[in-house]
Amino acid sequence: MEGKDDGCISPQEGGTTRKPRRVGPDAKAKAGCTSATTDAAAQPGPDPTRDPVSDSPETCGGDHGGNTIGRAPGAAEPSSQETELEVDHDDLDPGIQACAAAGDGPDPALEPGHDVTPQRRARSRTKDAAALAAAAVLAGTAALGWLWKEQRDNEIAGRQALSAALRFTENLTTIDSANIDENFRETIDGSTGEFKEMYLKSSAALQQALRENKASAHGVVVESAIKSTSPDTVVVVLFVDQSVSNARAPEPRLDRSRVEVTMKKVDGRWLAAKVELP
Structure with a gap:
């Protein structure tokens, strides 16, 4: 049987090999053939x-x-090499x-001054707030440390000044006519400023009167307290019992007095700068 020649290309027809023929598109269309x-x-x-x-x-x-x-x-379909259509x-x-x-329109994210990362700005504000909080904590800690140091220094100054004031007051209120020079020397050594100048001026006349009357006195501090304190100035209040005797009254007489002493720190020593006997 002979194959029908319909214009399509077929490698074999009726079992025999036939040479393909090139046909035009019109012929293929008529024959019902398809092609890309x-x-x-x-x-x-x-x-x-x-x-x-x-x-x-x-x-x-x-x-x-x-x-x-x-x-x-x-x-x-436009090819990739064709120019864009205006x-x-x-x-x-x-x-x-x-x-x-x-x-x-322009992309607002690309305009100058536009913040493309609001989260970054929020993180920056958070970091700034954290830094301020840390600075406040450090400042508060430093202030508390300074206050603690000042309080500690004042407490140390108060104890030292009170101890020196006790010794000075007992030396001042104790007089032995047989050892007047030594008593006055200890009092002058423990004083400074206004009180020292006054005591030096009156010491000669006072010594003469004590010798003539054969007077003696013995003072004891029974109560004491710190009135005010600072690193270099402390005011101390003391209550003193003093027994006094002389040639006219040989029997000792007990006198109680209140003494307010202002102590000053001079070259590392606490000295009496002012003595008041209200």
Whole structure:
């Protein structure tokens, strides 16, 4: 049986090998053959009743300023080597123009001064707040440390000044006519400033009166307290019991007095700068 020559290319017909023949597209179309080369020709032509612009899809974005305009039916696919189509936006549909305006506008994220990372700014504010809090804690700790040191220094100064005031007051209120020079020397050595100057001026006359009357006295501090304190000045209040006797009254007489002594720190020593007997 002989194969039918229908214009299509077939490697074998009726068991015999036939040489393929090149046929034109018209012949293939008539014979019902299909080929990839005839796909474009087989597409239907454009519909003259349709508006290629109004029927084209409208999309925002894309590679052409944010607008993609659909091709008319039957138009061939543009090749990658073809240049981009320049579109006059004034002739476009208002909807397409709106898309174009939205796509062509500048990206606010790229404008100068635009903060593209608000989270980073928030983190920066958090770090600043943490740094301020840490600085406040350090400042508070330093202030507390300074106050603690000042209080400790005042306590030490108070104890030292009180001890020196006790010795000075007992020396001042104790007099032995047989050892007047030694008593006055100890009192002068434990004093400074205003009181020392006054005591030195009156010491000669006082010694003479004590010798003539054969007077003697013995003082004992029974109570004491710190009235005020600072690193270099402490005011001490003392209550003294003093027994006094002389040639006219040989029996000792007990006198109780209140003494307020202002102590000053001079060259590391606490000395009596002022003595008051209210």
